[in-house]
Amino acid sequence: MTESDLPVVQLTPGRWGDPAHPLTLPPAALQALKHLGVRRPGATTAPADRSGLTEEVSGLLVELLGGEYVKTDLEMRWGHTRGYSTTDLLRHRAGDTSDMPAAVVFPGSHDEVQALLTSCSEHHLAVVPYAGGTSVVGGLAPKGTAFIAVDLRRLDRLVEVDEVSRTATIEAGVRGTAAEALLAERGYTLGHFPQSYEGASIGGYAATRSSGQSSAGYGRFDQMVVGLTMATPRGTIRLGRAPMSAAGPDLRQLVLGSEGTLGIITSVVLRIRPRPVERVFEGWRFGAFEEGLAAIRRLAQDGPLPTVLRLSDEVETAINLADPDVLGGGSGGVLAIVGFEGEHTEVRRTEVGVVLRGAGGEALGEGPGETWREGRYRAPYLRDPLLDEGALVETLETAGFWSTLPALKAKVTEALVAALSEQGTPPIVLCHVSHVYETGASLYFTVICAQTDEPISQWQQAKTAANAAIAAAGGTISHHHGVGTDHRSAYAEEVGPLAIEALQAVKRVLDPHNILNPGILIPPPTHQTP
Amino acid sequence: MTESDLPVVQLTPGRWGDPAHPLTLPPAALQALKHLGVRRPGATTAPADRSGLTEEVSGLLVELLGGEYVKTDLEMRWGHTRGYSTTDLLRHRAGDTSDMPAAVVFPGSHDEVQALLTSCSEHHLAVVPYAGGTSVVGGLAPKGTAFIAVDLRRLDRLVEVDEVSRTATIEAGVRGTAAEALLAERGYTLGHFPQSYEGASIGGYAATRSSGQSSAGYGRFDQMVVGLTMATPRGTIRLGRAPMSAAGPDLRQLVLGSEGTLGIITSVVLRIRPRPVERVFEGWRFGAFEEGLAAIRRLAQDGPLPTVLRLSDEVETAINLADPDVLGGGSGGVLAIVGFEGEHTEVRRTEVGVVLRGAGGEALGEGPGETWREGRYRAPYLRDPLLDEGALVETLETAGFWSTLPALKAKVTEALVAALSEQGTPPIVLCHVSHVYETGASLYFTVICAQTDEPISQWQQAKTAANAAIAAAGGTISHHHGVGTDHRSAYAEEVGPLAIEALQAVKRVLDPHNILNPGILIPPPTHQTP
Structure with missing residues (x-):
């Protein structure tokens, strides 16, 4: 399937x-x-x-x-x-x-x-x-x-496919799965597979700067958007006459990530690609997270890039692997998943293999890769029975430049462990890298501990500590989850008061009565600007 | 050299x-x-x-x-x-x-x-x-x-090189040539070589969304910027904690292309790459522009991409080639320049050659490639002696999606020929593609004709006609020259009145007394928003 x-x-x-x-x-x-x-x-x-x-x-x-x-x-x-x-x-x-x-x-x-x-x-x-x-x-x-x-579920049409430009105009209410099915009929794919893939929609991907598990090969969702239409209380905005332009600031990038606060995106024009002929997922073992990090950085900076590139840390590797023998004699270490999609993936697989082996990696074959692929959308399902049993389980994520990542990972982990241990519920903290760029990568944390009697405030304390650690270590408050209300104050601190005032001013123009997702993303103004 | x-x-x-x-x-x-x-x-x-x-x-x-x-x-x-x-x-x-x-x-x-x-x-x-x-x-x-x-020439420092993240922090007044020289000492390159390379600066590249001749391999300048610092009348804005983020709109993309109207960019953090070991430039001949266009689209969409990829139309090919025999027996056709930089370019050259030959291309060897490389910054020099002689010569450019390009090229050419012929000065119009993307490409026009007694208004009429043709054919008013005052009204029409109001609102926040490049890029407000 x-x-x-x-x-x-x-x-x-x-x-x-x-x-x-x-x-x-x-x-x-x-x-x-x-x-x-x-x-x-x-x-x-x-x-x-x-x-x-x-x-x-x-x-x-x-x-x-x-x-x-x-x-x-x-x-x-x-x-x-x-x-x-x-x-x-x-x-x-x-x-x-x-x-x-x-x-x-x-x-x-x-x-x-x-x-x-x-x-x-x-x-x-x-x-x-x-x-x-x-x-x-x-x-x-x-x-x-x-x-x-x-x-927006009734905005469910694949409006147009431009096969010469390789773009598709898709309405905002189309779910990720439906978009892929509609494009597959024409021989195309978006290649956007976030963990929310079974539920999330095209408009949501755009409004929140979603990033999928195949981002190394297909890019982030905001990189797929070449045009968009947004309804606002003051009228409609249409942007995107060319893939790239020097006609002023790229205003598409002001809409992407605006989380419904500036308008409702009703359709987007997306870059599409031919459906891949082959798909291969492999597991690789590294002795330690730092070693694996250096290896995937090598691929991100010098290539060749696989389509999927992920690296779990020691704790996540140990917990997520049903069969520890997969790592070779139970000798510990960390697991990387490396996926290839396209035509003739063989050549690229060989080239990537040379780089990973040269960086200390040990090939584990397609077994761990297939296991990951089969379970790739199942992790969030696990949270419900865990909550049923009284466990607190949540994820959070950030991104930074390569040189900041080791300290960023350590500081966030320390903050989570301290904040939850103080409440008598020492956690397990898992971490992986799921999105890589030439200059940096994302870090995705999963936290599991026992619930206290007040699990909401329990997590709030841990989250506040993690947010402070992210800021102190120079990371961004979110790589792909977005801001919402949970990250609003951290976001305001990240971009600074002048940038927030600028966003408030844009919002006042497009949404003068503050009806669009009020209180989400953009803090309410504390005073009028001159 | x-x-x-x-x-x-x-x-x-x-x-x-x-x-x-x-x-x-x-x-x-x-x-x-x-x-x-x-x-x-x-x-x-x-x-x-x-x-x-x-x-x-x-x-x-x-x-x-x-x-x-x-x-x-x-x-x-x-x-x-x-x-x-x-x-x-x-x-x-x-x-x-x-x-x-x-x-x-x-x-x-x-x-x-x-x-x-x-x-x-x-x-x-x-x-x-x-x-x-x-x-x-x-x-x-x-x-x-x-x-x-x-x-800004005194802001001339390479502030920091982060070799792990492969980023460089460079001040805005550093010229392109100086930036390359400073980075070369450390073994790196930006890979940004616009035709203005001998004169333009890092801050100018950022403020105008510059694009260089090696954009197929290195990307546009706005794609190299991962962080920036901008002084505004109300204080300093610092952006960019990670290569990419889902923390709200990408505000870096609001500063890039703002052309000095929102603040003065004083430094940027740029992605850098190791200096290439090899550089090879080749010429390829196609029978007609449309055939060449299909060939370079194939590379842009399915790869592999060379570092430089350009295609001249029939007129530009005929005029720019000193030796018509280079195209093989003077049989007409169009010239593409295909450049490769990096390590082991041989493999990629072979792969690209297979694609181009399959699309009807004829390899002309390194002769035309080297001729182009040697003269790549000299074209603007030619304008001065042409003006001395009484010729009118100017360039303009646009970009669009692949399916729109043939009509876009035809309409702009027709508009220029009509507007100048009406004034008794029929022009020669040359065109080339110099920047390619998966979903589209740029078109760059050069116009030569005799000056009338009023050459400024003569060109203004031609330019107005060209701008109208670009808009009618769905192109963007500029792919890499920017907006300035010359494209201001066309830009306002392209993004629409609500987007312009939003930019005016941002400007009011950051520049309440309208001192920054007044009248550039952003039209003055006609009324106050609520």
């Missing part, structure tokens, strides 16, 4: 992934959890309905979109409440309706989105664009205001 | 390049000009001094920077008047001092630039950042206000 064969999964609120294929924990894992002091928490609480729309606003929405596309029932609204961070899941389990939308609407075209935003702006009604709903940074939960969720 | 051995050329106002090595026209060229109706114009006019600074402001600048770094003499000011478009050169020849700065100042550090901007903002004194002075789009000539030129 390839990526384009995967079905569009209808995510269920509060639990990740395809409900038909949940994961259960093996006995050994349950045993390991006991050692961390993990105990099963109480049962989950059902939500209670608490909010709605005025009849006037409700009538207005019905007039704009039609009655069948305006939903105010509890189930629909609860199903559009928050995203999939662990904190979101814990709040969901507690039946916390504080972030529930007052209604869910389903516009059917760009023009309907445009009309909706114009009207909501007039009525000062906040809107949260929603497609996959897979945010893990609080990107769907504006604070202090009633809002409606704008579900 | 390699790129890093080239000297820093002190450009002389009104004529391009190294005055020690001017170009003269061969008799055959002079004969050809006669056929176009070209006649020698009158002698050039010396400038007359007309403006200065008030004593108060002059005293203030001296206090900030020291007397030796504040120059108000005519020669210095005349030497910082405008850039190098043909219109600029014609105005210079006419002794037109209307765009002359009131003073030229030379800050010596980021802190001095910052203090200068703070102070100039307080005193509402306009500033134009100036380093290479090589703008060809009116980027150095604000209208309707007295201003000072801020010459």
Whole structure:
């Protein structure tokens, strides 16, 4: 089964992934959890309905979109409440309706989105664009205001394929899986496979600067976007007449990563590539993380680059490998996954092999690679049964320049261990590199420990400590999860007060009544600029 | 001689390049000009001094920077008047001092630039950042206000090389040639070789989204920038903690291309690469431009990419080739230049050769490649003797997606021919592709005809027609020259009124008294936004 064969999964609120294929924990894992002091928490609480729309606003929405596309029932609204961070899941389990939308609407075209935003702006009604709903940074939960969720699933068309330019115009509500299936019919692929692939959408990828597991070969999502259309309360913006231009700042890059705060992206023009003929994934062993890091840096800087390039640290390698013998006699070390897609991958595999062997790597063959490939979207499924058992499990990520990475990794790990140990719940911290560039790479951390009685504030303390460590070590607050509300203050510190004022000014122009994802990404202004 | 051995050329106002090595026209060229109706114009006019600074402001600048770094003499000011478009050169020849700065100042550090901007903002004194002075789009000539030129040549340091991350921190006033020489001492290169290479600076490359002749291999300048520092009237902005990030919009891309209107970039962190061991340039012949276009598109989309990839059309091929036999028996056709840099270029040369031959190309060997390489920075030198003889010669460029390029080329050519023929001066129009991407490419036009008695308005009419043709055919108004004042209205039309309002809002935040390159790039607001 390839990526384009995967079905569009209808995510269920509060639990990740395809409900038909949940994961259960093996006995050994349950045993390991006991050692961390993990105990099963109480049962989950059902939500209670608490909010709605005025009849006037409700009538207005019905007039704009039609009655069948305006939903105010509890189930629909609860199903559009928050995203999939662990904190979101814990709040969901507690039946916390504080972030529930007052209604869910389903516009059917760009023009309907445009009309909706114009009207909501007039009525000062906040809107949260929603497609996959897979945010893990609080990107769907504006604070202090009633809002409606704008579900974009009806913007589901592959509008155009330009086979000469190798571009595809795709609407924002198309899920990643659906986009691949539509493109596969024409012989093309995007090559964008983030871990949220089963749930996330094209518009969400663009709005949050998503990055997929094949980024070494296909690039990040923001590098695939050559054009876009965005509805704003003041009208529509269309950008991208050429792949690259010297006509002023690249304003596409101001929209990408704006997380629904400047407008709702309704379609994007994306670079596409022919579907790969071959796909091969290999495992490589290195003696230590630093050795593996030097090896993958060598590939990132001097080439040749494989399509997938990942490196787990010692802890992640030990925990994630079902069969420790795979690493060769149980001698420890770290695992790298190296994937190749395209035509005639043989030549590139040989060249990459020479580099990795020269850097101390030991070839483990396709076994570990296939194991990784098969499980590549399954990791988030594991979180639900872990939470069921009373474990706290969450991920966070950052990126930096190569020279900063060793200290960045050490400082973040130290901060997480200290902050959670102080609360009596010493964690296990796993780390891997999943995205490489010539000048640097990303670091992705997974944290597992026992829940305290207040798991949300427990994690908040750990996260605050990790954010401070990232800033102190010079990393960026997010490589591909985005800012949302969770990273807002860290983001403001990262880019500085003048840059934030500039973003606030842009927002005031496009969204004068502050209806678009208020409180997400951009801190509210503390004073008016001159 | 390699790129890093080239000297820093002190450009002389009104004529391009190294005055020690001017170009003269061969008799055959002079004969050809006669056929176009070209006649020698009158002698050039010396400038007359007309403006200065008030004593108060002059005293203030001296206090900030020291007397030796504040120059108000005519020669210095005349030497910082405008850039190098043909219109600029014609105005210079006419002794037109209307765009002359009131003073030229030379800050010596980021802190001095910052203090200068703070102070100039307080005193509402306009500033134009100036380093290479090589703008060809009116980027150095604000209208309707007295201003000072801020010459950044003293910001001339290679601040740091991070050999692990392969980045270099370089100050804005370092010329391209000097940057290469400084990096060559450490074994590195930027690989950025625009035609303005002998004169342009690092800060100018960044502020205008420059693109060099080796862009297929090294990328555009904006793709090399991973970090930057910019002084603004309201303080300093520092961006870039990682190669790529999902922490909001990529604000580096808002600064790149801002052409001095949002602040003065004082240093950038750039990706660097090891100096290439080998350099080989080859010529290839195709039967027609469309055939060549399909061939280079094949390389841009499926690889492998050479370092340099250019394709001249039939007219440019015929005119630029000194020896028509090079194309094989004078049988017409078009010339492509394909360059390779790096280690073991042999393998890649072979692979590229297979693709080009399969697409109908005929290998012409290294002769035409070396001829191009030797003359690669000389074309602008040719303009001065052509103007001396009474010819009008100018270039313009655009970019678009591959499927739009044939019509884009045809429409722009038609527009130029019609607009100049109407004035009794039928032109020759040359075109080449010099920058390729997966989804599209650039088109670069050279126009030659006889001057009328009013050559500035003569060209203005042609340029207006070309700009309209670019917009109608869906191209961008500039691929690498920038916007300046010449493309300002076309740029506003390209991105639309909401995007322009957003940029105006950013400018109001960073430059509340509109002192930074006023009138360049961003049209003045017609009304206040809510």
